[in-house]
Amino acid sequence: MKKRMFFENAELLYDRFEIIPLMYGSLGLEYITDEDLNADDIDILIPEVFVAERWNEFKRFLMSEGYILFDEHEHTFEKNGILYSYASIEELKSFAEIELSEIKQICFNSIKFGVLSLEQYLKVYNASAKDGYRITVREKKDNDKIAFIKKRLKIKN
Numbered sequence: 001m002k003k004r005m006f007f008e009n010a011e012l013l014y015d016r017f018e019i020i021p022l023m024y025g026s027l028g029l030e031y032i033t034d035e036d037l038n039a040d041d042i043d044i045l046i047p048e049v050f051v052a053e054r055w056n057e058f059k060r061f062l063m064s065e066g067y068i069l070f071d072e073h074e075h076t077f078e079k080n081g082i083l084y085s086y087a088s089i090e091e092l093k094s095f096a097e098i099e100l101s102e103i104k105q106i107c108f109n110s111i112k113f114g115v116l117s118l119e120q121y122l123k124v125y126n127a128s129a130k131d132g133y134r135i136t137v138r139e140k141k142d143n144d145k146i147a148f149i150k151k152r153l154k155i156k157n
Helices: 002-017 025-033 055-064 091-096 118-128 132-156
Strands: 022-024 042-046 068-071 076-079 082-088 104-108 111-115
Touching (some): 002 025, 002 042, 002 082, 022 025, 025 042, 025 111, 025 118, 055 068, 091 118
Parallel strands (some): 022 111
Antiparallel strands (some): 022 042, 068 076, 076 082, 104 111
């Protein structure tokens, strides 16, 4: 269900702003592994300009499409009981040493979006393990995901 909701959102973002969003977080990891990881929200990375200079325009557009602003500081909206959080894709470089040019883009039912590889997800979760908020609030879940990814990489190699 959340994947379908992501695709609906991705189509809106592309049609209005020509954004090719990155399916991020647990939902993205679910997508590339085809495993149910119980993603509790939809994390989406988009060009920084939309969470900075064009934030008000972006926010107004989502609200006109039925999204309710849930937490402006975190760029989080709610629709149909699901939280959508937006962040800057450019931060992947400094946060997890991921080059934007190395992110795979997919076209599914004419909807374009990006996904990280397992190796890139390992970089993300290893970087997250050093983040203060993530350590105190999400440590076990992050460590479980790191173990899951490492196991998958060993099977793959």
